[in-house]
Amino acid sequence: MPVTVEVPTEKWTGSVREVTLGATAEQGGTRAKTVTVGGETTLSFLHFEGEMPNPPVIAIEIQDHYPEDWSLLLKETWGDALNDPVTWAEKAEGYGADIIMLKLRGADNEGHETTPEEAAATVKKVLAATGLPLIVRGPGQAELDNELLVAVAEAAKGERIVMGLCEAKNYRTIVAAALAHDQLVISSTPMDVNLSKQLTILISDMALPLDRILMDPTTGALGYGIEYGYSVMERLRIAALSGDSMTQQPMICFVGEESWRQKESKAGEGVPEAWGDWAKRGVTWEAVTATTLLQTGADIVTIRHPETVEIVEGFIEKLMAGG
Numbered sequence: 641m642p643v644t645v646e647v648p649t650e651k652w653t654g655s656v657r658e659v660t661l662g663a664t665a666e667q668g669g670t671r672a673k674t675v676t677v678g679g680e681t682t683l684s685f686l687h688f689e690g691e692m693p694n695p696p697v698i699a700i701e702i703q704d705h706y707p708e709d710w711s712l713l714l715k716e717t718w719g720d721a722l723n724d725p726v727t728w729a730e731k732a733e734g735y736g737a738d739i740i741m742l743k744l745r746g747a748d749n750e751g752h753e754t755t756p757e758e759a760a761a762t763v764k765k766v767l768a769a770t771g772l773p774l775i776v777r778g779p780g781q782a783e784l785d786n787e788l789l790v791a792v793a794e795a796a797k798g799e800r801i802v803m804g805l806c807e808a809k810n811y812r813t814i815v816a817a818a819l820a821h822d823q824l825v826i827s828s829t830p831m832d833v834n835l836s837k838q839l840t841i842l843i844s845d846m847a848l849p850l851d852r853i854l855m856d857p858t859t860g861a862l863g864y865g866i867e868y869g870y871s872v873m874e875r876l877r878i879a880a881l882s883g884d885s886m887t888q889q890p891m892i893c894f895v896g897e898e899s900w901r902q903k904e905s906k907a908g909e910g911v912p913e914a915w916g917d918w919a920k921r922g923v924t925w926e927a928v929t930a931t932t933l934l935q936t937g938a939d940i941v942t943i944r945h946p947e948t949v950e951i952v953e954g955f956i957e958k959l960m961a962g963g
Contacts, residue, residue: 647688650682650683652690652882653883654681654881654883654884654888655679655680655681656678656680656877656888657850657851657888657889657890658676658677658678658679658693658851658890659676659677659678659852659853659854660674660676660800660851661674661675661677661775661801661802661824662674662773662801669798669799670767670771670798671771671772671799672771672772673771673773674773674800675697675772675773677697677854677890677939677940678694678889678890679691679692680692680693680937681881682881683874683877683881683937684696684877684936684937684959690881694939695957696934696938696940696941696956697939698736698737698739698940698941698942698949698952698953698956699738699739699740699741699940699941699942699943700732700737700739700740700741700943700944700949701896701942701944702725702729702732702741702742702743703722703725703728703742703743704742704743704744704745704758704759705754706722710722711905711922712906712908713905713922714900714944714945717945717946725742725762725766726765726769727769729742729766729769730769730770732770733771735949736949736950737772737949738772739772739774739775739940740770740773740774740775741774741776741777741942742763742766742775742776742777743777743779744776744779744792746779746780746781746784747779754779754788756788756790756791757791759788759791759792760791760794760795763776763795767796767799773800773802774799774801774802775801775802775803775804775826775892775942776792776802776803776804777803777804777805778803778804782807782810783810785810786810786813789803789814790813790814790817793817793820793823794820797821797822798822799823800823801823801824802823802824802825802826803817803823803824804825804826804828804854805827805856806825806826806828806839806843807839808839808842811825811827811839815843815846815848816846818852819847823852824852824854825848825852825853825854826854826855827840827853827854827856827889828858829856831857831858831868833872833876836872836876836887837879837884837886837887840853840855840886840887840889841886844886850885850889854890854891854939854940855876855887855889855892856892856893856894857869857872857873857876857893859872859893859898861895861898861899861925861929862899862925862928862929863904864898864902866929866932869933870933873891873933873936873937873938876891877891877936890939890940891938891940892939892940892941893930893938893940893942895926895933895943896926896942896943897944898929899925899929900922900925900926902925904922904925905926906922923945923947923951926943926944926945927948927952930948930955931951931955934955934959
């Protein structure tokens, strides 16, 4: 005799805030489309419990100069495109990116630093080359980040680009530039729920609307602290769904950067034979990192290898369909 089993469900009172990247011509920009993330009323992909109105999306990372420190596998895959951010952006769009993420270089091996003028010019060229929304990251040096991102914010006025990373030591200048030129920002803190919440509060106190803030909770790659990052992201998402307004920002994870700096992805020689094929291993390392973080609440994952994009797209499509 058939037995009916009632599946227990959570009744959440909160939701993740929606954030829209980019601006079309009707909105004062030049993007061919906008991308909206967030809006969840349940934990990731639990469609029986709530809604995920906007699927997670993929940003492909490009850089403004040739990435000398990248894995040889990535260099071979992208080829000459790595020499020109415009060509690189065009290829990234062709590979299925939803968003382009441009990383600005700090100082090169000869001591040359990217100038604000160079950063602004590169951003304008990339915006002209692709119709996708744009994320721009500084080199990760507080003073230089401030200089470059102020120039970038002005150069991209009207495009609603996302700028980062806003950290406790340098968020004021970047947020002020975003306010002046109608841009968005990324709030970035070490793996800690309270620090993530506190920085969102500080940014909001500067009068930047909460629907213009993405949250980077920081995470490690597969095998390098991902389980701790996973638990922090899960706690942030539970707090958001429980009604804590300052944890309700969509989350972005820099998967490519974390995955491809690990020896399992970068090393093709001098490793145990049991590690298997290098190319397959590198892509798998990035793909598993991305899909793991998507299941704990990532709304945007940044990817470096085109093959990973295809794998992660398939994963998102399947789980959004309830598979």
